[in-house]
Amino acid sequence: VNPIFANAGTSIFEAMSRLAAETGSINLGQGFPEGMEPAVLIDAAVKALQDGPHQYPPMLGLPALRQAVAENTKRFLDIDVDWEREVLVTSGATEALADTFLALLETGDEVIVFEPVYDVYALLIRRAGAVPVPVRLAPPHWELPREQLAALITPKTRAIVINTPMNPIGKIFDDEELAFLSALVLKHDLLVIADEVYEHLTFDGRAHKTLFALPEIRDRVVRIGSAGKTFSVTGWKVGYVTADAKLLAPIARAHQFVTFTTPPALQAAVAVGLRLPDTYFQSLKTDLELRRNVLVNGLRAAGFTVADAASTYFAIADISSFDPDGDDLAFSRRLTLEAGVTPVPISSFYGARDVTSHVRFCFAKKIETLEEAVRRLSRWR
Numbered sequence: 001v002n003p004i005f006a007n008a009g010t011s012i013f014e015a016m017s018r019l020a021a022e023t024g025s026i027n028l029g030q031g032f033p034e035g036m037e038p039a040v041l042i043d044a045a046v047k048a049l050q051d052g053p054h055q056y057p058p059m060l061g062l063p064a065l066r067q068a069v070a071e072n073t074k075r076f077l078d079i080d081v082d083w084e085r086e087v088l089v090t091s092g093a094t095e096a097l098a099d100t101f102l103a104l105l106e107t108g109d110e111v112i113v114f115e116p117v118y119d120v121y122a123l124l125i126r127r128a129g130a131v132p133v134p135v136r137l138a139p140p141h142w143e144l145p146r147e148q149l150a151a152l153i154t155p156k157t158r159a160i161v162i163n164t165p166m167n168p169i170g171k172i173f174d175d176e177e178l179a180f181l182s183a184l185v186l187k188h189d190l191l192v193i194a195d196e197v198y199e200h201l202t203f204d205g206r207a208h209k210t211l212f213a214l215p216e217i218r219d220r221v222v223r224i225g226s227a228g229k230t231f232s233v234t235g236w237k238v239g240y241v242t243a244d245a246k247l248l249a250p251i252a253r254a255h256q257f258v259t260f261t262t263p264p265a266l267q268a269a270v271a272v273g274l275r276l277p278d279t280y281f282q283s284l285k286t287d288l289e290l291r292r293n294v295l296v297n298g299l300r301a302a303g304f305t306v307a308d309a310a311s312t313y314f315a316i317a318d319i320s321s322f323d324p325d326g327d328d329l330a331f332s333r334r335l336t337l338e339a340g341v342t343p344v345p346i347s348s349f350y351g352a353r354d355v356t357s358h359v360r361f362c363f364a365k366k367i368e369t370l371e372e373a374v375r376r377l378s379r380w381r
């Protein structure tokens with residue numbers, strides 16, 4: 001048994017979802033939306049299931065979806081993408097990450113990841129034979145520690161993984177930070193793996209920015225997206241990779257031997273989704289903003305210190321006024337049992353589990369659900 005997975009334990013998302021289900025708590029832990037799936041997408045999937053085909057689609061993905069990914073990238077980011085040579089459909093962003101690490105990393109390569117970090121990166125990087133090198137963003141401002149990052153680059157550094165907009169903290173890397181990263185990438189001859197699954201979930205007029213848009217490094221960036229987030233269907237597991245053909249080709253080889261394809265009916269429906277008019281993408285933002293406001297205002301009224309949630313599904317709450325010892329895991333369990341509201345602890349996004357002052361709440365829920373959560377929190381307090 002390989003120790004990397006054997007010792008990994010149950011993911012915090014699964015663990016907290018289970019605890020919430022067992023105790024009848026409102027699950028604001030694991031990041032998944034409630035009641036937001038666009039009807040046109042469901043209709044398109046139903047029709048595609050009725051009409052077929054039901055057999056293996058092309059290995060790279062349905063042409064309609066690859067074209068739609070390229071069009072969406074042009075429409076929202078003004079980047080030209082060759083859909084035939086630069087787009088690959090995967091079974092979720094998770095498969096895209098696995099394929100990318102398997103294809104691009106060699107034994108002993110070092111890969112920079114930013115903490116708080118999404119749980120799959122470090123494990124998959126290690127299983128691909130490489131070494132994740134964490135660079136820590138710390139509360140309360142979660143700034144990119146530029147000098148520290150630059151100092152951690154060695155001759156073995158092969159790639160930087162960036163997740164923007166960033167789970168769990170909702171940080172959107174700005175132009176200056178991206179320019180800094182781009183200069184490092186060029187100076188040290190690195191690749192970039194850009195997990196941009198929350199690209200369309202930015203609030204209050206903020207814009208998503210991508211390293212893929214910088215011409216000087218475009219051929220070094222692997223950009224990953226997910227229909228799960230863009231269309232509020234996290235169980236569908238349809239993802240996409242966009243990269244220069246020289247990088248995409250080996251990633252597609254990895255995909256060929258990992259899943260080979262993704263269910264065609266879901267691909268067809270996501271193609272319809274990516275071609276929806278701008279109004280869909282605008283209303284996704286405003287809809288989530290509304291939900292965010294209900295939760296963030298409620299958390300503040302209940303005594304939490306909550307930063308402005310700029311993007312993603314998540315609000316981060318400082319728990320120090322309730323838990324001066326700072327044990328975010330114990331606090332998450334306590335809130336579940338005592339208040340009936342379940343967050344996830346931020347420490348689980350740090351390899352050393354030592355940033356314990358914050359928990360994450362998901363606000364992509366029905367307004368009634370959020371209002372009930374807020375009522376429970378104010379009663380608990």
Ligand code: PMP
Pocket residue numbers: 031091092093094095118163167195197225226227228234237238239
């Ligand atoms: N990356 C990040 C940062 C995520 O939050 C998620 C969502 N769970 C994923 C990747 C995985 O996306 P998918 O469900 O499409 O595999």
Ligand code: GLN
Pocket residue numbers: 011013014029030031032167
């Ligand atoms: N990305 C989701 C989150 O951050 C969880 C996905 C999962 O459960 N693996 O909550």
